[in-house]
Amino acid sequence: MTLRPTPQPRLLSIAPYVPGRSTAKPGVKATKLSSNESPLGASPRAIAAYKAAAEHLEVYPEGSSKILRTALGEVHGLDPERIICGNGSDDLLHLLAQAYLGDGDEAVMSQYGFSVYPIVTKAAGASIVMAPEADYSADVDALLDAVTERTRLVFLANPNNPTGTYIGAAELARLHAGLRPDILLVIDSAYAEYVTADDYDVGIDLVNRAENVVMVRTFSKMGLAAIRIGWMYGPAHLIDAINRIRGPFNVNLPAQLAGAEATRDVEFTAKLKSYNAQWRGWLARSLGSNSLRVIPSQANFVLVLFNDAETAQRAFEALLEVGLIVREVSGSYGIPNGLRISIGGEAAMRGVVAVLKDFGAAGAEA
């Protein structure tokens, strides 16, 4: 018998994260609508800062991401001491799970919630409990019903990926009010910049008035996915705990500098938001019909439901045939009749509608 190192047995039950597909057939120009990336690129100010940082790659970054925390504090009106930045928000989700979950503990999430939550939960030795959704939207009563004495943490993506749905401020407050004070509520506001609903609460007020709420954010959906920056705002005791275990230089310097500029470039953020709102509405109206259902979205993608899994699969292939790569949500998300389509450039949006006309889409609005 050969001896060799073996990973913790609990890790072997984790299904690895499956990223959105990024290649089309050889010879076909690929347009990626599978990862919710910015169709307008990144803030020009962020790009300039990133390039300037290339002159001094020999120097360690400042480890607490102070430059970036200062910019976030100014623009969002937050105490920079209560912000932690991470190498993407995935980094922060792992750290939260590692800090607050252990063997025998449970974390609650919504049925169609973000597929990273089960990974970080199981990696920490805990188990994930799924609360059923009401028509593809998080259901506060079901989330509260899923809580047991073992629950230590609740994950809520708001708006959620891959459904695009959100719960309003009153429901979010009701969720928080129903949780024991020793349960951490993780509000993942990855798509906050794209929300247009009036009754949305990004989570800052809840963090300010409670000791058991943290808000997690990302730059990835705003044009900086390549350089991996996430951040979170939480109570001082949580910040203290996470700072003890995070990588000492977990955000690289070019990312810190680019992130700070992107934060201050509020005009670019506004431009992305209005572009997205316009084409999100257009795409939903052009696709929605008796045979195609578009779930109302507050994010930079829409979830489209077909009559059955086989039709969704054929639609996926038909889009791929012309180089339009969308996201299948059968496997890791359990929505076999759905496809998630990111809001992309105009030509891509028109291309999607043209292909899906054969699958019952209403057809392009002028």
Ligand SMILES: *Cc1c(COP(=O)(O)O)cnc(C)c1O
């Ligand atoms: C994309 C996404 C993230 C995070 O992404 P990073 O690229 O790791 O910052 C987090 N939560 C949700 C719900 C997302 O969709």
